[in-house]
Amino acid sequence: MxxxxxxxxxxxxxxxxxxMKSLYVRIYLTLVALLLAFAFGSAWLFQRHIEQExxxxxxxxxxxxxxxxxxxxxxxPAATAARExxxxxxxxxxGRLRMPIALVDAEGRRIAATVMFQRRVDDPGAIVxxxxxxxxxxxxxVRTVRPGPPQGGLAGPPGGGPGARPQRxxxxxxxxxxxxxxxxxxxxxxxxxxxxxxxxxxxxxxxAYPVVRRLTRRLEVLKRGxxxxxxxxxxxxxxxxxxxxxxxxxxxxxxxxxxxxxxLRSHQSLLANASHELRSPLARLKMAFAMLEDAGxxxxxxxxxxxxxxxxxxxxxxxxxxxxxxxEAGSALxxxxxxxxxxLGAEEAARSEVAFEPETDSARIDGQERxxxxxxxxxxxxxxxxxxxxxxxxLRPVAGGYEFVVADRGPGVPAEMRERIxxxxxxxxxxxxxxxxxxxxLSLVKQIAERHGGSVRCLPRDGGGSxxxxxxxxxxx
Numbered sequence: 001m002x003x004x005x006x007x008x009x010x011x012x013x014x015x016x017x018x019x020m021k022s023l024y025v026r027i028y029l030t031l032v033a034l035l036l037a038f039a040f041g042s043a044w045l046f047q048r049h050i051e052q053e054x055x056x057x058x059x060x061x062x063x064x065x066x067x068x069x070x071x072x073x074x075x076x077p078a079a080t081a082a083r084e085x086x087x088x089x090x091x092x093x094x095g096r097l098r099m100p101i102a103l104v105d106a107e108g109r110r111i112a113a114t115v116m117f118q119r120r121v122d123d124p125g126a127i128v129x130x131x132x133x134x135x136x137x138x139x140x141x142v143r144t145v146r147p148g149p150p151q152g153g154l155a156g157p158p159g160g161g162p163g164a165r166p167q168r169x170x171x172x173x174x175x176x177x178x179x180x181x182x183x184x185x186x187x188x189x190x191x192x193x194x195x196x197x198x199x200x201x202x203x204x205x206x207x208a209y210p211v212v213r214r215l216t217r218r219l220e221v222l223k224r225g226x227x228x229x230x231x232x233x234x235x236x237x238x239x240x241x242x243x244x245x246x247x248x249x250x251x252x253x254x255x256x257x258x259x260x261x262x263x264l265r266s267h268q269s270l271l272a273n274a275s276h277e278l279r280s281p282l283a284r285l286k287m288a289f290a291m292l293e294d295a296g297x298x299x300x301x302x303x304x305x306x307x308x309x310x311x312x313x314x315x316x317x318x319x320x321x322x323x324x325x326x327x328e329a330g331s332a333l334x335x336x337x338x339x340x341x342x343x344l345g346a347e348e349a350a351r352s353e354v355a356f357e358p359e360t361d362s363a364r365i366d367g368q369e370r371x372x373x374x375x376x377x378x379x380x381x382x383x384x385x386x387x388x389x390x391x392x393x394x395l396r397p398v399a400g401g402y403e404f405v406v407a408d409r410g411p412g413v414p415a416e417m418r419e420r421i422x423x424x425x426x427x428x429x430x431x432x433x434x435x436x437x438x439x440x441x442l443s444l445v446k447q448i449a450e451r452h453g454g455s456v457r458c459l460p461r462d463g464g465g466s467x468x469x470x471x472x473x474x475x476x477x
Contacts, residue, residue, distance in 0.1 A: 028212045032205055039197045061143075062131075068097075069131040069139040079106070079135040087112035099141065106136030117142055218246045226253065234261040278317065281310040320440040323374070324424065327447040338475065339369045341395055341402055344376065349393045352380040359396040366475045367452045375448040375456075376404055378441040379468050383408040386428075387465060401454065401473040409465040418458040422446040445470065 075093055077085050083105075090103045094114035100121070102113035113121075120126055120142045130138045218239075225238035237257060240250035288303045288310070295303055341363035349356035383391045387408025394405040413421060413428065420426050424443040442456075445468075449456045454472040461467045 027216060028209060031208050031212065035201055035204055035208075039201050043194070043197050062129075065129065065131045065139070065141055068101075069133050072103075072139060073133040073135070073137075076103070076133075079133075079137050083111055101142075102140040104130070104138045104140055110140075111137075113140075215246065218250075222246070222250055222253065225250075229257055234264060278314065281313045281317070285310045285314075317440075320444060324440055324444055324447065327444070327451060336366055336368055338364050339367045339372055340364055341372075341404070341472070344369065344373060345393060345395045345404060348373065348376045348380055352377070352384060352391070354380060354384070354391040354393050356393045356395075359394065360402070363395060363397065363402045364475055365401065365452070365472050367472065371448045371451065372472070375445045375470060376406075378445050379404070379406040379456075379470060382406075382441050383410070383466075383468070386410050390465075398471065401471055404470040404472075406468045406470075407461050407465060409461070409463075412460060412464060412466050413458050415460075421458060422456065442468075 072090070072093060076089050079086075086103065090112040091114070094101055094112070094117075098114075098116065100114060100117040100119075102117045103111040105111055117140070121128065123142075127143050128140050129143055130140045132138045222238050225236060228236045234257070237254045238250045240247050240254055285307060288307050292300060292303050292307075342358055342360070345358065346356055380391065380393065383406050387410030390409040392405075392407045394403075394407070396403050396405065417428065421428065422442050422445070424440055426443075445456050449470055449472070452472055454470065456468065456470045459467045459469060
């Protein structure tokens, strides 16, 4: 026992000495890396989509401007007409169209322009685009966009003043990506999409941190609980509240800790009680051997019988202690097979010379015959030892299985002790020195019954005495 406890403490120290990396940091960094990958992938796909849509919009707008230039060519006077006539007609059409447009001659001089064109041409971000009329003249229009850095030198300078070169439709896009804008004059362009993605990333990362930290903090609490339990605090348990996997793990640990604590306490109690019970027969043997040398023939014969009785008692005690230990540890004690309870009851009743009254013609269960025989024999021996000569054994069918009932006419068991008599080494007051026995028989009966999925209980008997009821579930086959 001391060796097992030392092993547990050593394992706990080794576990505590392991290099424990911060699990929450690894989980959090993994989540952040996934967020970054998702953000960059989304930005790339979104940017491609925006560029495709912008190209489609600019293509449609260019076609509309070309169509408008063709219509205005039909409505305007010829290029050789007086500039005043061209200006008057263009002003009339410009007022009807309500668009920021201007008419430019073949030398690039502006013939006429609408008021809207003159008001917008000098705005920041204004880009002038043009479409030819086919006779040397061209139609200019102002587009107000959020200019970005020049793309291959295709975009003209922002602003459409007299010195600005108009961007022609066949020279490429009219402006940079619409998602770009200057933060301040002469400052580099900043992507609004990038800002949105950065803010989204920061928000999600900040929100994920407390969630990840809370999860891993519960794992750290569980780790500390395991360390405390391994260090010898067998009564320590961890918080298993919740319905997630961590709570399930904590619940499993608590259940395992309960079983380990029960097993260790039971082994400690078994060892202490067995050591105490061994003292009596050993002391008697020591005394018998000391007296044997000087004893007469009659006394030597009596001492020899005393020695045989004490050796048998020691042998029975050791056998019961070993069996109890193996049952508590769940060790394999034999194969399970079909056991006929009717034959088993008849054989044990005949051995103990008690009456057997079966109430069924057949009673078969799956179990280990050697253990079931030991349980029934312990009940019968206990009844013969403490319940007097009038002992009766009954086998009866009940719901879900069968019951062996061992009835006696002894003094009975007080109600407050009917559960405790199945504890190891517990004996009723005044029974400690009666006909031997060390208080393990009924404990073994309970362990054997539970090993077979059954139970045992002590009940009072009408007219005085006790009834020990051993229930065994029926075979499922």
